[in-house]
Amino acid sequence: MDNRRIDEIINKYDGKPNSVIMVLMDIQHENKWLPREVLEKVSNKLGVPLSEVLHIATFYKTFSLKPQGRHEVHVCTGTSCHQRGSAKILEKVQDLIGIKPGETTPDLRFSLEKGSCLGCCTLGPEIVVDGMHHSNITPDDVEAILKNYK
């Protein structure tokens, strides 16, 4: 991520020290992960110690300190999806792409996340790929869905 863009994001929040979460989130959204040198820059620019920036970056699940895949696969394992069989869906996804939740495939094609109810319990069990919901699925549907994401 280039320095100018980082400056733009920091300036958007008037460079206030309490904006560190918002700044990190904007960078995460655009860049999909937070490289070390970016964290150092945020720390310098906002005058927040690097240890505090790291505290926040490692505390929240949304922040990633590793490069992310081109496609984000999210298997909802909320209560309702769990009740409707999401464990088997997750198992199938793991088998197919060969990684566990929190990991990224070596070819950077997929990152896998589980958890966090997205509030569309009617659609469960479901997987969400790049924000697109694939709902009421069975483990057999997973392969065909993932095929569409190169």
Add this chain to the structure above:
Amino acid sequence: MARINSAAQLEKVRKDIVLKKDPNKPCIAICGGIGCLGGREDLIRAFEKEIKKQKLEGKVDVRVTGCHGFCAQGPNIVIYPEEICYTKVKPEDAQQIISETVVGKTIVDRLVYIDPNTGEKAVHQSEIPFYKKQVRNILGMNPKIDPKSIDDYLAIGGYSSLAKALLEMKPQEVLEEVKKANLRGRGGGGFPAGLKWETARNAPAELKYVICNGHEGEPGAYMDRAIFQGNPHLIIEGLIIGGYAIGAKQGFIYTRHDMPRLRENIDIALEAAREHGFIGNDILGSGFDFDIEVHLDVGIFVSGEASALMRSIEGKAPEPRPKYTRTAVKGIWERPSNLNNVETWANVPQIIGKGADWYLGIGSEGSKGTKMISLSGNIVNSGVVEVPFGTSLKEIVYDIGGGIPNGKKLKAIHFGAAMGGSLPAELIDTPLDFDVMSKLGAAIGAGGLFVMDEDTSMVEMNRFFLEFLADESCGKCVPCREGIRQMLRILTRMSMGKGKEGDIEALEELCEVGSLASLCALGKTTSSPIYSSLRYFRNEYEASIEDKGCTV
């Protein structure tokens, strides 16, 4: 748009909007809730394309609205002015709907909801059993307005409660009205909102804050985002009124980062409210100044806890702090900070607008007004419903929810997800009521009602809840961090039928320590589901020891 500086101007603007609207102009209201569209826009595009194709541009409106509630039958649309309701609509139905219903004024039979019990057709929402037993004082506005349009909100009387509060009432009178209405916090505790407001109002400080908690991290709870995304001005109006009553000039909205449409609607609404002068200096010429800032949760359950949320707004990691002093006295930057959740704020405009006496006429003895509930799990009609307090769980699960799918029997009704409790099927006649349900060990929580059928193992369910909490605990205090880990170990063993003698007693001890010694509500209520299931389903725990195999 010029800013509005008085009640008279507001009324004039409203009249002009209503006059400009042709009540007979056809409008297709498409539910834009995530349950209906699932992140896609093809249904909306299909209608827009078809309107162009049939040369009806300007003659037919398409309105993308907030959640209508009936997610199980989505995508839902309502066609105005006749208010014809179609369910399970696909993009390829757009052509037929426009030519036959919008233009031809006839009904497309195959898209009409049929009551599975009676076989009767329901052409309007009011005829569908799911909607019939509800009282939709809050949610009912959703199909009628485009959340991106402040004009739509003004047309149905929006911001008139704000005008009444600021221009006809003193802050103390607003507070008294909310206290009299006995508005209880909808976020989980059921604590009287008026008392909390009073504490913040009386706390000696120059700067105070009001906060709308829209974190809604409880799995299976999705009613807050339904109303926030569908009708953001309602919540904003409530928050400004709260600020006025408490003496706060700054409000914060804390909401989810992972719902782009929700965020978009809030941002658009705030900008429109600012342009119209409902936020900013000298609101409606009253001399009251108020502003609102949006903060986003970045994906951890515990950041919805009040003190953690406030730390997050300060820009720090959201770890809860001990509440020796209430956040209403010392919250954000050690200043009085009054936090209520989305649904609580959504109730405020109607209390001020229609009066506490009107509000007291709805609900049960100790719980007034309506409650939004999201139905999930083993239930036919999952979705968002709104019922008066006092409605029996039976009515919610069977009459509105349509019962249990696949001919299965009901086993338990669970409220409050991983920090709630389960009631057995025998207690189905229990009324929805803060106090009654608390006593039975299943506090309403935020309002996520999760239905379990006879195939559910309570031991496994509780293991699942602990797994969730183990992931979400911030790890700051030992009773929560270590307690959950140990309880999870025991329950994992039990759910595989390998429970040991003494496991139940150990669980009970860990529950007791966790609920007494944890810092925040997450650790304190971890034990709630286990307590309630030990109370009503103890035999299942015992069976997973004696029989070396789970009962279900």
